[in-house]
Amino acid sequence: MSTSGSGLQVHDLDCGILSQISLTVRPGEIVCLSGPSGSGKSRLLRAIADLDPHAGEIRLDGEPQTDVPAYRWRRRVMLLPAEAPWWLERVGAHFPDGPDAAAFEALGLPADAPDWPVTRLSSGERQRAALLRAVAREPRALLLDEPTANLDATTTEQVEAWLRQRIADRGIAALWVAHDMAQIARVADAHLRITEHRLEPAPCRSSS
Amino acid sequence: MQIIELSWWSLAGTALLVLALAVCTHLARLGVAREITIAAVRTVIQLALVGFVLETLFRFxxxxxxxxxxxxxxxxxxxxxxxxxxxxxxxxxxxxxxxxxxxxxxxxxxxxxxxxxxxxxxxxxxxxxxxxxxxxxxxxxxxxxxxxxxxxxxxxxxxxxxxxxxxxxxxxxxxxxxxxxxxxxxxxxxxxxxxxxxxxxxxxxxxxxxxxxxxxxxxxxxxxxxxxxxxxxxxxxxxxxxxxxxxxxxxxxxxxxxxxxxxxxxxxx
Known part of the structure; x- marks a missing residue:
């Protein structure tokens, strides 16, 4: 593995039950990650975002994680958890530069949703708003933990299309945890599966 | 103004009142009779000790x-x-x-x-x-x-x-x-x-x-x-x-x- 390069590079990462994990996500590329529940997918994303202590080397555009202040690393390598918390009263208050109404509509959210109290959002709306909140901070890499878990089929495809467009436009390196093989077939440029505490390349489309 | 001296006898009288309270709570089964007694004894011992320490400290x-x-x-x-x-x-x-x-x-x-x-x-x-x-x-x-x-x-x-x-x-x-x-x-x-x-x-x-x-x-x-x-x-x-x-x-x-x-x-x- 080269020491310089662009995108997200993980080399020999040990975290929790996973060991010697190596992977590369190039800018603008979507790598899907699948595996049974409890196999350590979320722990892996947390380690890459530097939220859990871990061993191994992680680089973004050639720069090692340890050379960057932790908060700046997380701003560039942004983790979107399956259920992201909201702590202020209004949805829009969580967007530092103000929410982008067009983006809200593109994801099937009402244009006035930023003025809503957070409690008015359904779980699916909350998940899409959390996606917008993360992407609004212009990360270089996105770690998506089942970003469409609470969405119906139509909305899921809407979010997938919007994310693919955004990832391609901004050259974001995206690591996407997914369960649904159909979703992986729709969005993935590469697919990695966790088996026996290791990562193995898997086909993006099921051959059967 | 003269400070009125407190005698140990009058303190013992107040202690009897505390004891009476302990007995009453015991009869009413409030379950704090033991705690009252122990806390009262602790007050006496701790304060007496601190008084002794302070008297010594004030002398030196x-x-x-x-x-x-x-x-x-x-x-x-x-x-x-x-x-x-x-x-x-x-x-x-x-x-x-x-x-x-x-x-x-x-x-x-x-x-x-x-x-x-x-x-x-x-x-x-x-x-x-x-x-x-x-x-x-x-x-x-x-x-x-x-x-x-x-x-x-x-x-x-x-x-x-x-x-x-x-x-x-x-x-x-x-x-x-x-x-x-x-x-x-x-x-x-x-x-x-x-x-x-x-x-x-x-x-x-x-x-x-x-x-x-x-x-x-x-x-x-x-x-x-x-x-x-x-x-x-x-x-x-x-x-x-x-x-x-x-x-x-x-x-x-x-x-x-x-x-x-x-x-x-x-x-x-």
């Missing part, structure tokens, strides 16, 4: 003995701060942060008051220094214990919010900012309330004592105002320092929330 009014007494008081207070927390920092940090913050704020305020404001000769005269330090430590201890307890408890309950904010790239101090401010406020509220209610709801203990001992009320009031200001300053700065240090300790050098540095919650009620 040397700086090193006063300093030793002050050090013992701050260590006991540090242990008490630790014992009053539901989830405390492990590895001696709960004791260390509490004790150091109390030491810095209480001692600084006490020394300042003794040398600049009151000015006894010598400045460390134990009749002034020890009661002053005692009142400062007692209140600072409560403030720091409340503040740290609130900090660690809220951080644990709101761990998802703190981590969610870290994930969005906020520095640790921003991610815990609201919780930290809340904990500092919690530690200061008792002294603020005490200032607001002084003289109206309660007659402060020190003023009452001085008046009983024959001090003119006007002078006792001046002393009480001084003490309340000192207590507020000592508690306020002590709480701010302890909560600031405690919140930093909840994160590691990579600004990760490290709740594994807290002991498990104790059973409450």
């Amino acid at each position: 009014a040397a700086l090193h003995w006063v300093a030793l007494m002050g050090a013992a008081m701050v260590l006991v207070a540090g242990r008490e701060v630790m014992a009053r927390q539901n989830r405390r920092l492990t590895g001696g940090w709960a004791f260390g942060i509490g004790t150091v913050s109390m030491f810095v704020s209480s001692f600084a305020v006490a020394v300042l008051a003794l040398t600049v404001v009151i000015g006894p000769e010598p400045w460390y005269r134990p009749q002034y220094a020890i009661p002053l330090l005692g009142m400062l430590l007692g209140n600072t201890m409560t403030g720091i214990a409340l503040g740290l307890d609130r900090l660690t408890d809220t951080a644990w309950q709101q761990r998802h919010v703190i981590e969610g904010r870290l994930m969005l790239g906020e520095p640790w101090s921003a991610a815990i900012g609201g919780i930290r401010r809340d904990a500092m406020r919690t530690g200061m509220i008792p002294t603020i309330n005490a200032m607001a209610a002084a003289g109206v709801v309660s007659l402060p203990g020190m003023m009452t004592g001085q008046i009983l001992a024959g001090t003119p009320p006007a002078l006792a009031v001046k002393y009480q105002i001084l003490i309340m200001f000192l207590i507020t300053v000592g508690t306020g700065f002590g709480t701010v320092a302890a909560v600031a240090a405690g919140s930093r300790r909840l994160f590691d050098e990579r600004e990760r929330l490290r709740l594994d540095r807290l002991s498990p919650a104790r059973q409450r009620g």
Whole structure:
């Protein structure tokens, strides 16, 4: 593995039950990650975002994680958890530069949703708003933990299309945890599966 | 005014009243008879010991003995701060942060008051220094214990919010900012309330004592105002320092929330 390069590079990462994990996500590329529940997918994303202590080397555009202040690393390598918390009263208050109404509509959210109290959002709306909140901070890499878990089929495809467009436009390196093989077939440029505490390349489309 | 001597016989009479209360609670099966008796005996023994220590200390009014007494008081207070927390920092940090913050704020305020404001000769005269330090430590201890307890408890309950904010790239101090401010406020509220209610709801203990001992009320009031200001300053700065240090300790050098540095919650009620 080269020491310089662009995108997200993980080399020999040990975290929790996973060991010697190596992977590369190039800018603008979507790598899907699948595996049974409890196999350590979320722990892996947390380690890459530097939220859990871990061993191994992680680089973004050639720069090692340890050379960057932790908060700046997380701003560039942004983790979107399956259920992201909201702590202020209004949805829009969580967007530092103000929410982008067009983006809200593109994801099937009402244009006035930023003025809503957070409690008015359904779980699916909350998940899409959390996606917008993360992407609004212009990360270089996105770690998506089942970003469409609470969405119906139509909305899921809407979010997938919007994310693919955004990832391609901004050259974001995206690591996407997914369960649904159909979703992986729709969005993935590469697919990695966790088996026996290791990562193995898997086909993006099921051959059967 | 002559101070009326209290005889041991009249004290023994009051002890009989406490005993009568213990018997009544026992008959009513309130289950506190044992506690009343033990606490009463502890009061007698602890206060008698402290009286003996103070008498000795007043006779040998040397700086090193006063300093030793002050050090013992701050260590006991540090242990008490630790014992009053539901989830405390492990590895001696709960004791260390509490004790150091109390030491810095209480001692600084006490020394300042003794040398600049009151000015006894010598400045460390134990009749002034020890009661002053005692009142400062007692209140600072409560403030720091409340503040740290609130900090660690809220951080644990709101761990998802703190981590969610870290994930969005906020520095640790921003991610815990609201919780930290809340904990500092919690530690200061008792002294603020005490200032607001002084003289109206309660007659402060020190003023009452001085008046009983024959001090003119006007002078006792001046002393009480001084003490309340000192207590507020000592508690306020002590709480701010302890909560600031405690919140930093909840994160590691990579600004990760490290709740594994807290002991498990104790059973409450």
